[in-house]
Amino acid sequence: MNTARIARTETFEHTITGLLGKRADLFNEAERIRDRLAEIKNDIGAIDRTLGVLGYAGDLDAAMPRQKREVIFGRGELTRAIMGELRHAEGPVSSRDIAKEIVAMRGEDARDRKYISDLTKRVSKALRQMKAEGHVKSAVDAKGSVSWERRA
Template sequence: MSDSIRLARTDTYEHTISGLLKKRADLFNEAERIRDRMAEIKNDISALDRVLGTLGYTGDLDAEMPRQKRQVLFGRGELTRAILDELRDAPRPLGSREIAQGIVALSGQDARDRKYVTDLTRRVSKALRMLKESGSVRSLGDCKGNLRWTLQS
Protein backbone atom coordinates (compact mmCIF):
# COMPACT_ATOMS: atom_id res chain seq x y z
CA MET A 1 0.00 0.00 0.00
CA SER A 2 1.42 3.32 -1.06
CA ASP A 3 1.44 6.33 1.25
CA SER A 4 1.52 8.80 -1.63
CA ILE A 5 -1.59 10.46 -3.02
CA ARG A 6 -2.21 10.07 -6.73
CA LEU A 7 -2.57 13.43 -8.39
CA ALA A 8 -5.14 14.03 -11.09
CA ARG A 9 -3.89 13.84 -14.65
CA THR A 10 -5.53 17.15 -15.58
CA ASP A 11 -5.34 20.61 -14.13
CA THR A 12 -9.06 21.21 -14.64
CA TYR A 13 -12.02 19.66 -12.89
CA GLU A 14 -13.85 18.68 -16.09
CA HIS A 15 -14.61 15.12 -14.99
CA THR A 16 -15.71 16.19 -11.54
CA ILE A 17 -17.92 18.96 -12.91
CA SER A 18 -19.43 16.58 -15.44
CA GLY A 19 -20.15 14.00 -12.76
CA LEU A 20 -21.70 16.57 -10.43
CA LEU A 21 -23.90 17.95 -13.20
CA LYS A 22 -25.08 14.43 -14.04
CA LYS A 23 -25.84 13.72 -10.37
CA ARG A 24 -27.71 17.03 -10.11
CA ALA A 25 -29.83 16.16 -13.15
CA ASP A 26 -30.53 12.70 -11.71
CA LEU A 27 -31.70 14.21 -8.42
CA PHE A 28 -34.00 16.68 -10.21
CA ASN A 29 -35.48 13.81 -12.23
CA GLU A 30 -35.99 11.78 -9.06
CA ALA A 31 -37.69 14.75 -7.37
CA GLU A 32 -40.00 15.09 -10.39
CA ARG A 33 -40.92 11.39 -10.20
CA ILE A 34 -41.63 11.71 -6.47
CA ARG A 35 -43.84 14.79 -7.07
CA ASP A 36 -45.75 12.90 -9.77
CA ARG A 37 -46.22 9.92 -7.46
CA MET A 38 -47.44 12.20 -4.66
CA ALA A 39 -50.02 13.69 -7.04
CA GLU A 40 -51.18 10.18 -8.00
CA ILE A 41 -51.54 9.21 -4.35
CA LYS A 42 -53.55 12.37 -3.56
CA ASN A 43 -55.85 11.63 -6.51
CA ASP A 44 -56.28 8.04 -5.30
CA ILE A 45 -57.16 9.24 -1.79
CA SER A 46 -59.71 11.68 -3.23
CA ALA A 47 -61.24 8.86 -5.28
CA LEU A 48 -61.44 6.63 -2.19
CA ASP A 49 -63.11 9.45 -0.25
CA ARG A 50 -65.72 9.89 -3.00
CA VAL A 51 -66.44 6.14 -3.07
CA LEU A 52 -66.74 6.05 0.73
CA GLY A 53 -69.24 8.93 0.53
CA THR A 54 -71.18 7.17 -2.21
CA LEU A 55 -71.36 4.00 -0.11
CA GLY A 56 -72.82 5.97 2.79
CA TYR A 57 -69.82 6.46 5.08
CA THR A 58 -70.61 9.41 7.35
CA GLY A 59 -67.63 9.39 9.70
CA ASP A 60 -64.93 12.05 9.88
CA LEU A 61 -62.31 11.02 7.33
CA ASP A 62 -59.71 13.39 8.77
CA ALA A 63 -60.08 11.73 12.19
CA GLU A 64 -59.26 8.39 10.58
CA MET A 65 -55.95 9.73 9.26
CA PRO A 66 -52.73 8.94 11.10
CA ARG A 67 -51.26 11.99 12.81
CA GLN A 68 -48.52 13.61 10.83
CA LYS A 69 -45.41 14.84 12.53
CA ARG A 70 -45.31 18.62 12.60
CA GLN A 71 -42.46 19.98 10.55
CA VAL A 72 -40.54 22.55 12.56
CA LEU A 73 -38.99 25.08 10.19
CA PHE A 74 -38.05 27.74 12.73
CA GLY A 75 -37.16 27.80 16.39
CA ARG A 76 -39.15 29.76 18.93
CA GLY A 77 -39.28 33.43 17.86
CA GLU A 78 -36.91 32.85 14.95
CA LEU A 79 -39.49 33.58 12.24
CA THR A 80 -40.62 36.75 13.99
CA ARG A 81 -37.02 37.97 14.27
CA ALA A 82 -36.38 37.19 10.60
CA ILE A 83 -39.53 39.09 9.56
CA LEU A 84 -38.59 42.13 11.64
CA ASP A 85 -35.04 42.05 10.23
CA GLU A 86 -36.41 41.95 6.67
CA LEU A 87 -38.73 44.89 7.36
CA ARG A 88 -35.97 46.83 9.11
CA ASP A 89 -33.68 46.50 6.07
CA ALA A 90 -36.41 47.19 3.50
CA PRO A 91 -36.44 50.56 1.72
CA ARG A 92 -40.21 50.30 1.17
CA PRO A 93 -43.20 48.34 2.52
CA LEU A 94 -43.07 44.65 1.55
CA GLY A 95 -45.66 41.99 0.81
CA SER A 96 -45.64 38.74 2.76
CA ARG A 97 -44.32 36.80 -0.26
CA GLU A 98 -41.42 39.24 -0.66
CA ILE A 99 -40.61 38.85 3.03
CA ALA A 100 -40.76 35.06 2.71
CA GLN A 101 -38.47 35.13 -0.33
CA GLY A 102 -35.99 37.29 1.58
CA ILE A 103 -36.02 34.82 4.48
CA VAL A 104 -35.51 31.91 2.07
CA ALA A 105 -32.53 33.71 0.51
CA LEU A 106 -30.98 34.41 3.92
CA SER A 107 -31.50 30.87 5.21
CA GLY A 108 -29.89 29.32 2.14
CA GLN A 109 -32.97 27.28 1.18
CA ASP A 110 -33.93 26.66 -2.44
CA ALA A 111 -35.99 29.67 -3.59
CA ARG A 112 -37.22 27.64 -6.59
CA ASP A 113 -39.13 25.26 -4.31
CA ARG A 114 -42.62 26.71 -4.80
CA LYS A 115 -44.26 24.55 -2.14
CA TYR A 116 -41.75 25.64 0.49
CA VAL A 117 -42.03 29.33 -0.45
CA THR A 118 -45.85 29.13 -0.44
CA ASP A 119 -45.88 27.40 2.96
CA LEU A 120 -43.44 29.96 4.34
CA THR A 121 -45.54 32.82 2.89
CA ARG A 122 -48.57 31.46 4.74
CA ARG A 123 -46.58 31.31 7.99
CA VAL A 124 -45.17 34.81 7.42
CA SER A 125 -48.70 36.16 6.83
CA LYS A 126 -49.93 34.69 10.10
CA ALA A 127 -46.91 35.98 12.00
CA LEU A 128 -47.43 39.45 10.49
CA ARG A 129 -51.06 39.47 11.67
CA MET A 130 -49.88 38.59 15.18
CA LEU A 131 -47.21 41.32 15.01
CA LYS A 132 -49.87 43.80 13.87
CA GLU A 133 -52.04 42.92 16.89
CA SER A 134 -49.07 43.52 19.18
CA GLY A 135 -48.38 46.87 17.48
CA SER A 136 -44.95 46.01 16.05
CA VAL A 137 -45.91 46.36 12.37
CA ARG A 138 -48.60 48.05 10.34
CA SER A 139 -50.19 47.12 7.05
CA LEU A 140 -50.90 49.30 4.05
CA GLY A 141 -53.19 48.28 1.21
CA ASP A 142 -51.97 48.72 -2.36
CA CYS A 143 -54.15 49.46 -5.42
CA LYS A 144 -54.82 45.72 -5.93
CA GLY A 145 -55.95 45.15 -2.36
CA ASN A 146 -52.74 43.38 -1.34
CA LEU A 147 -51.26 44.19 2.05
CA ARG A 148 -47.82 45.74 2.30
CA TRP A 149 -46.09 45.62 5.64
CA THR A 150 -43.77 48.05 7.37
CA LEU A 151 -42.45 48.57 10.89
CA GLN A 152 -44.60 50.66 13.21
CA SER A 153 -43.11 54.18 13.41
Protein backbone atom coordinates (compact mmCIF):
# COMPACT_ATOMS: atom_id res chain seq x y z
CA MET A 1 0.00 0.00 0.00
CA ASN A 2 1.41 3.36 -1.12
CA THR A 3 0.90 6.07 1.48
CA ALA A 4 0.83 9.66 0.17
CA ARG A 5 2.70 12.12 2.27
CA ILE A 6 1.14 15.55 2.69
CA ALA A 7 3.67 18.33 2.19
CA ARG A 8 3.38 21.14 4.66
CA THR A 9 5.61 24.11 5.20
CA GLU A 10 5.98 26.42 8.12
CA THR A 11 5.82 29.43 5.81
CA PHE A 12 3.46 30.24 2.97
CA GLU A 13 6.22 31.02 0.46
CA HIS A 14 4.72 28.98 -2.36
CA THR A 15 1.22 30.31 -1.75
CA ILE A 16 2.45 33.90 -1.57
CA THR A 17 4.48 33.47 -4.76
CA GLY A 18 1.47 31.96 -6.53
CA LEU A 19 -0.87 34.70 -5.36
CA LEU A 20 1.56 37.43 -6.41
CA GLY A 21 1.83 35.83 -9.84
CA LYS A 22 -1.96 35.59 -10.17
CA ARG A 23 -2.33 39.22 -9.03
CA ALA A 24 0.16 40.34 -11.71
CA ASP A 25 -1.71 38.29 -14.35
CA LEU A 26 -5.05 39.86 -13.38
CA PHE A 27 -3.57 43.35 -13.35
CA ASN A 28 -2.14 42.81 -16.84
CA GLU A 29 -5.47 41.45 -18.06
CA ALA A 30 -7.26 44.51 -16.65
CA GLU A 31 -4.79 46.75 -18.52
CA ARG A 32 -5.46 44.89 -21.78
CA ILE A 33 -9.23 45.13 -21.27
CA ARG A 34 -8.99 48.87 -20.47
CA ASP A 35 -6.89 49.43 -23.60
CA ARG A 36 -9.33 47.44 -25.73
CA LEU A 37 -12.27 49.39 -24.28
CA ALA A 38 -10.53 52.66 -25.21
CA GLU A 39 -10.00 51.34 -28.75
CA ILE A 40 -13.68 50.41 -29.03
CA LYS A 41 -14.80 53.83 -27.79
CA ASN A 42 -12.51 55.51 -30.33
CA ASP A 43 -13.92 53.29 -33.10
CA ILE A 44 -17.50 54.17 -32.10
CA GLY A 45 -16.57 57.87 -32.17
CA ALA A 46 -15.09 57.47 -35.65
CA ILE A 47 -18.21 55.66 -36.88
CA ASP A 48 -20.42 58.40 -35.40
CA ARG A 49 -18.38 61.11 -37.14
CA THR A 50 -18.54 59.21 -40.44
CA LEU A 51 -22.31 58.80 -40.12
CA GLY A 52 -22.57 62.56 -39.59
CA VAL A 53 -20.44 63.30 -42.65
CA LEU A 54 -22.62 60.95 -44.70
CA GLY A 55 -25.71 62.90 -43.66
CA TYR A 56 -27.21 60.68 -40.96
CA ALA A 57 -29.42 62.94 -38.85
CA GLY A 58 -31.00 60.40 -36.49
CA ASP A 59 -30.46 60.15 -32.75
CA LEU A 60 -27.50 57.79 -32.33
CA ASP A 61 -28.08 57.37 -28.60
CA ALA A 62 -31.68 56.27 -29.19
CA ALA A 63 -30.44 53.58 -31.58
CA MET A 64 -28.18 52.10 -28.91
CA PRO A 65 -29.24 49.08 -26.91
CA ARG A 66 -30.25 49.95 -23.36
CA GLN A 67 -27.33 49.56 -20.98
CA LYS A 68 -27.38 48.73 -17.33
CA ARG A 69 -26.73 51.80 -15.16
CA GLU A 70 -23.33 51.64 -13.51
CA VAL A 71 -23.41 52.76 -9.90
CA ILE A 72 -20.00 54.16 -9.04
CA PHE A 73 -20.80 55.66 -5.64
CA GLY A 74 -23.35 54.62 -3.05
CA ARG A 75 -25.76 57.10 -1.49
CA GLY A 76 -23.77 59.91 0.13
CA GLU A 77 -20.42 58.24 -0.60
CA LEU A 78 -19.22 60.92 -3.04
CA THR A 79 -20.22 63.74 -0.69
CA ARG A 80 -18.37 62.08 2.21
CA ALA A 81 -15.28 61.59 0.03
CA ILE A 82 -15.38 65.24 -1.07
CA MET A 83 -15.71 66.48 2.51
CA GLY A 84 -12.84 64.21 3.54
CA GLU A 85 -10.62 65.69 0.83
CA LEU A 86 -11.60 69.25 1.78
CA ARG A 87 -10.94 68.48 5.44
CA HIS A 88 -7.37 67.36 4.64
CA ALA A 89 -6.66 70.09 2.09
CA GLU A 90 -4.28 72.87 3.08
CA GLY A 91 -6.26 75.50 1.20
CA PRO A 92 -8.83 75.90 -1.57
CA VAL A 93 -8.78 73.10 -4.17
CA SER A 94 -10.30 72.59 -7.61
CA SER A 95 -12.93 70.02 -8.51
CA ARG A 96 -10.36 68.23 -10.70
CA ASP A 97 -7.88 67.98 -7.82
CA ILE A 98 -10.60 66.57 -5.58
CA ALA A 99 -11.56 64.05 -8.29
CA LYS A 100 -7.92 62.97 -8.70
CA GLU A 101 -7.55 62.47 -4.95
CA ILE A 102 -10.74 60.39 -4.81
CA VAL A 103 -9.49 58.21 -7.67
CA ALA A 104 -6.16 57.72 -5.90
CA MET A 105 -7.91 56.99 -2.58
CA ARG A 106 -10.05 54.31 -4.24
CA GLY A 107 -7.02 52.76 -5.95
CA GLU A 108 -8.39 53.35 -9.44
CA ASP A 109 -6.44 54.27 -12.56
CA ALA A 110 -5.61 57.99 -12.40
CA ARG A 111 -4.38 57.86 -16.03
CA ASP A 112 -7.93 57.29 -17.35
CA ARG A 113 -8.61 60.83 -18.59
CA LYS A 114 -12.26 60.20 -19.48
CA TYR A 115 -12.97 58.76 -16.03
CA ILE A 116 -11.23 61.73 -14.35
CA SER A 117 -13.21 64.14 -16.54
CA ASP A 118 -16.54 62.41 -15.78
CA LEU A 119 -15.75 62.29 -12.07
CA THR A 120 -14.75 65.98 -12.11
CA LYS A 121 -18.21 66.83 -13.46
CA ARG A 122 -19.85 64.75 -10.71
CA VAL A 123 -17.67 66.38 -8.06
CA SER A 124 -18.52 69.85 -9.41
CA LYS A 125 -22.23 69.10 -9.32
CA ALA A 126 -22.01 67.71 -5.79
CA LEU A 127 -20.00 70.77 -4.66
CA ARG A 128 -22.62 73.13 -6.12
CA GLN A 129 -25.31 71.27 -4.16
CA MET A 130 -23.16 71.35 -1.02
CA LYS A 131 -22.65 75.10 -1.53
CA ALA A 132 -26.41 75.64 -1.78
CA GLU A 133 -26.76 73.74 1.51
CA GLY A 134 -24.09 75.94 3.11
CA HIS A 135 -21.42 73.24 3.64
CA VAL A 136 -18.74 74.63 1.31
CA LYS A 137 -17.76 77.92 -0.28
CA SER A 138 -16.14 78.71 -3.60
CA ALA A 139 -13.90 81.38 -5.03
CA VAL A 140 -13.11 82.25 -8.64
CA ASP A 141 -9.55 83.29 -9.53
CA ALA A 142 -8.44 85.69 -12.27
CA LYS A 143 -8.41 82.87 -14.84
CA GLY A 144 -12.00 81.92 -14.02
CA SER A 145 -11.06 78.71 -12.22
CA VAL A 146 -13.25 77.79 -9.27
CA SER A 147 -11.67 76.54 -6.05
CA TRP A 148 -13.50 75.06 -3.11
CA GLU A 149 -13.10 74.86 0.66
CA ARG A 150 -15.16 73.94 3.71
CA ARG A 151 -17.16 76.60 5.48
CA ALA A 152 -15.62 77.49 8.83
